[in-house]
Amino acid sequence: MNIDAVLAAGRRAAEQRMRDRIRLYEQAPDVFDREHGTTVPGPQNTWYEGKARIEPIAQASGEDAQAGDREVRLLEYRVSVPWATVLPPGKRAVPGLRIEVLDSPDPRMPGLILWVTGANYGDQATAWRLTTEDRS
Template identity: 85%
Template sequence: MNIDSVLAAGRRAAEQRMRDRIRLYEQGPDVFNREDGTTVPGETTTLYEGKARIEPVAQASGEDAQAGEREVRLLEYRVSVPWATELPTGQRARPGLRVEVLTSPDPRMAGLTLWVTGTTYADQATAWRLTTEDRS
């Protein structure tokens, strides 16, 4: 058995564990409406929508941070998507992109928004992994 067949089997097994459905997207800058004084969220651009596996980073204890006038706890999650996933031409995953959990076997996960903080690329990986944090 050669390395390519072992990797193919590992990638198939990794995909079988991807039971969540996500949307990876980019949020444009907010727009201020001078007429009524409101701020409207910027347009979103979807880069990927499909299956994923979301898991908390076991060793992460979370970090308290200030956001506006409230304190938030930053919890880390690893989001795995199929290894062969490609983003639109010229796009790379980068910090600041967002992951919205569309569906999950754990109903408490649906609607969760995670912020991408990093990504891992590797030719011998079984999945493409994004490091994210929950800023709620």
């Protein structure tokens, strides 16, 4: 069996394990509305919406961080999407992109927002994997 056939089988198997649905997007900076005295979230630009597999990174112990006036625990997750996922032309996944969990067999996951911290690329991977953190 040649390597291309093995990779194709591995990619099909990886996609079968993708039971979550996500949206990968970039968030424009917030804008201050002087008329109402409020901050309005900037527009969102969706890069990908579809199936994924979300799994906690087991060795990650989490890191305490200060967010405004409260302390948060940063937990890491690996998000796998189909290897053949196409991004907008000229775009690469960079830290700061966000992932919203739209649907999951785990009822606690929908609505979770994850922040992309890195992306792994490779022609012999079975899925495209993003490292993320939960900043809530």
